Amino acid sequence: MVAPAPWTEVERAAWSPPERLSPSAWGERYHVVPLRGSAEPGPYRLDRTPYIRGILDVAGDTEHTEVILCKPVQVGGTEAVKVLVGYWVDTGDGAPIMVCLPDQKAAEAYLRERIQPLLETPRLARYLTPSSYDVRRDQIDLVHCSIHLAWTGSPQTMASRAIRFAVSDETDKAQDTEARALDLIRDRLLTFGPRSKHFILSSPTTSDGPIWREFQATADKRYYHVPCPHCGTSQRLVWEQVRWERRELDLEGDLALALEDELACGRARAWYECSSCQEPIEEGDRMRIIERGEWVSVLGPDPVSRRVAFHLSALYSPWVSFGALAAEFLRASRQDDLRNFRNGFLGLPQETAPLTRRTEDVFTPRAAGRRAGVVPSWATLLTAGADTQASGLRAWWAWVVRAWGPRYRSRLVAAGRADSAEELIRCTVDARFQREDGSGFERPLIVAVDAGGGAELLADGNTTWLVYQLARSDPGRVIPVKGYGGTNKPLKLIQARAVHYQPPAGNSPPIPTLLHVLDTEGLKDKLYGLIYGDDDTMWEESDCLPPGYATQMTAEEKTRVGLGKRPQVRWINPTRSRTDWWDATVYCLAAAHMVRADERATRSPPSPARARPEAEEERRSRPRHLGRDTERGGRFGARRRERW
Ligand SMILES: [Zn+2]
Numbered sequence: 001m002v003a004p005a006p007w008t009e010v011e012r013a014a015w016s017p018p019e020r021l022s023p024s025a026w027g028e029r030y031h032v033v034p035l036r037g038s039a040e041p042g043p044y045r046l047d048r049t050p051y052i053r054g055i056l057d058v059a060g061d062t063e064h065t066e067v068i069l070c071k072p073v074q075v076g077g078t079e080a081v082k083v084l085v086g087y088w089v090d091t092g093d094g095a096p097i098m099v100c101l102p103d104q105k106a107a108e109a110y111l112r113e114r115i116q117p118l119l120e121t122p123r124l125a126r127y128l129t130p131s132s133y134d135v136r137r138d139q140i141d142l143v144h145c146s147i148h149l150a151w152t153g154s155p156q157t158m159a160s161r162a163i164r165f166a167v168s169d170e171t172d173k174a175q176d177t178e179a180r181a182l183d184l185i186r187d188r189l190l191t192f193g194p195r196s197k198h199f200i201l202s203s204p205t206t207s208d209g210p211i212w213r214e215f216q217a218t219a220d221k222r223y224y225h226v227p228c229p230h231c232g233t234s235q236r237l238v239w240e241q242v243r244w245e246r247r248e249l250d251l252e253g254d255l256a257l258a259l260e261d262e263l264a265c266g267r268a269r270a271w272y273e274c275s276s277c278q279e280p281i282e283e284g285d286r287m288r289i290i291e292r293g294e295w296v297s298v299l300g301p302d303p304v305s306r307r308v309a310f311h312l313s314a315l316y317s318p319w320v321s322f323g324a325l326a327a328e329f330l331r332a333s334r335q336d337d338l339r340n341f342r343n344g345f346l347g348l349p350q351e352t353a354p355l356t357r358r359t360e361d362v363f364t365p366r367a368a369g370r371r372a373g374v375v376p377s378w379a380t381l382l383t384a385g386a387d388t389q390a391s392g393l394r395a396w397w398a399w400v401v402r403a404w405g406p407r408y409r410s411r412l413v414a415a416g417r418a419d420s421a422e423e424l425i426r427c428t429v430d431a432r433f434q435r436e437d438g439s440g441f442e443r444p445l446i447v448a449v450d451a452g453g454g455a456e457l458l459a460d461g462n463t464t465w466l467v468y469q470l471a472r473s474d475p476g477r478v479i480p481v482k483g484y485g486g487t488n489k490p491l492k493l494i495q496a497r498a499v500h501y502q503p504p505a506g507n508s509p510p511i512p513t514l515l516h517v518l519d520t521e522g523l524k525d526k527l528y529g530l531i532y533g534d535d536d537t538m539w540e541e542s543d544c545l546p547p548g549y550a551t552q553m554t555a556e557e558k559t560r561v562g563l564g565k566r567p568q569v570r571w572i573n574p575t576r577s578r579t580d581w582w583d584a585t586v587y588c589l590a591a592a593h594m595v596r597a598d599e600r601a602t603r604s605p606p607s608p609a610r611a612r613p614e615a616e617e618e619r620r621s622r623p624r625h626l627g628r629d630t631e632r633g634g635r636f637g638a639r640r641r642e643r644w
Helices: 009-015 023-030 051-059 077-091 104-119 171-195 210-216 253-264 283-291 322-334 339-346 360-367 421-427 463-473 520-532 549-553 580-594 597-603 608-624 628-633
Strands: 066-070 097-101 139-141 146-151 165-169 197-202 220-227 234-236 242-244 270-273 280-282 294-297 307-311 381-391 394-404 410-418 433-435 444-450 478-484 494-501 511-519 557-561 568-572 640-642
Touching: 023 051, 023 077, 051 066, 051 077, 051 220, 051 294, 051 307, 066 210, 077 097, 077 104, 077 165, 077 197, 097 104, 097 171, 104 139, 104 146, 146 171, 165 171, 171 197, 171 210, 197 210, 210 307, 220 283, 234 294, 242 322, 253 322, 270 283, 270 322, 280 283, 283 322, 322 339, 360 549, 381 463, 381 580, 394 421, 394 444, 394 580, 410 421, 410 580, 421 444, 421 463, 444 463, 444 580, 463 478, 463 494, 463 511, 478 580, 494 580, 511 520, 511 580, 520 557, 520 568, 520 580, 549 580, 580 597
Parallel strands: 066 197, 066 307, 097 146, 097 165, 165 197, 220 307, 381 444, 444 478, 478 511, 494 640
Antiparallel strands: 139 146, 220 234, 220 294, 242 270, 270 280, 381 394, 394 410, 494 511, 557 568
């Protein structure tokens, strides 16, 4: 009897059961990152993004059906999705695959730029047929399976037959429709039950956006822990522990910009402070500790779950250094808008949706049927506010005149643009407006004029100087004001400060001026309360609404800004839109507070006929008594010299 010849290698390979690679192993063996549109083309490697391995392998196991990844940009998420789709094509027994994107445009781009190059890699090209791309735009038919493209907002694209593998990418770009879309996809996956797999990933937006809701709704939350090179403590990297040089100096202007540049390019030092031993973990150590990191579930070791959620931040990204992150943070802080930093770099949602609910719809209806230039019968006085602007070395003002009554009830009486100081005076404190009840005329008592605003250059000086001159020429009626918000905010809503202003040109001596410093945050809160409060008679407009009024009145929103221990609630202008009318109205409200419009109204109540002469008397004397703030501040008492 002849002994059978030993098997050759080829025979062995042919008869061995199909190898079961994990998705990460499959990716490193077969996936190729295309040349186009990639910083690191060539064979796929996970050396620099080792955290992706744990995510991919959960997405490829038989234990979990839903995998959520809440991530920043630039951590390798895009390529990971491609690997997973390729893995499913190659090893998924021909089961249908769906990729869902926020809209049709994104889906088409995804097909063209991601899926097609993926299918042309050597390992997967074998599954293409001559007609694979000869298809409806939302489907690719391969030899053994189909890849469906779907987008939220189009239920038809999702209402295909049953699917086994699904990816929902960039969920937060389609906030409104996405929650429903995720459920539609879950319905499609039902047939395959525990054999199905749904990979949901996005950068977060707000805390009520889809990805953050999915993340929060998962018990098995996992964070990537790395060992400290000094004490060995395994820890999650968090933004609060990032340090950089000159951080404590709170630099401003060019120095701040220079520091941003130096941090971004690595010339200024940035490091991570170990949360256990407080020793610095340098940029040079970062990739080394990330290589040695591991995913840790909040449920402890070996949790049993069908649904798992991963969180990543750019602190783990091989493409973003500690310094670059610090520079990005400083830039965002300078622009007073940390949303993109939180979402795109920290992978965290905006802590809350804006705290204010703004709507443009309130202004026009409240102007209807109310004639401009008329003082309502309930009003006790008028004030004006003017926002100072400059263009082409010439100053101009957006001004409003408003009537005030009890509890600061208010109506717009007039609004417009003044192209000279004379015109501003003529349109505000020199203008006469008839009372609705026919009992005479009213003039605005004072006009609060913006003296801050960066002191824009004019042909003959700057706007601050111009406003101070105007105030000196009409003392008691023209009140220079300057808004302070944030950390510099004055202790009181309105605070009079004697300043000695150094005129911009020549050798003229400093001039004493009384400036009213405003807590603009507080005034805006009050304004918001008047406009959007329960009593919609408190804020009225009239038929002189200038173009853009409603848009500008709603351009700012109140939002929690800042990170870590001391987040602040601030009024911000997220779209950097114009706010001339909003600012002028803030100054007008400040003026109403200066003359204590509210007290006056409650102290000399109803019977308008009798109260009038008395009120008139009071009004005439008022400019010299602008309220307690002024007197307590002391006229020109302090020796503070201001330059802008
Ligand atoms: Zn340590």
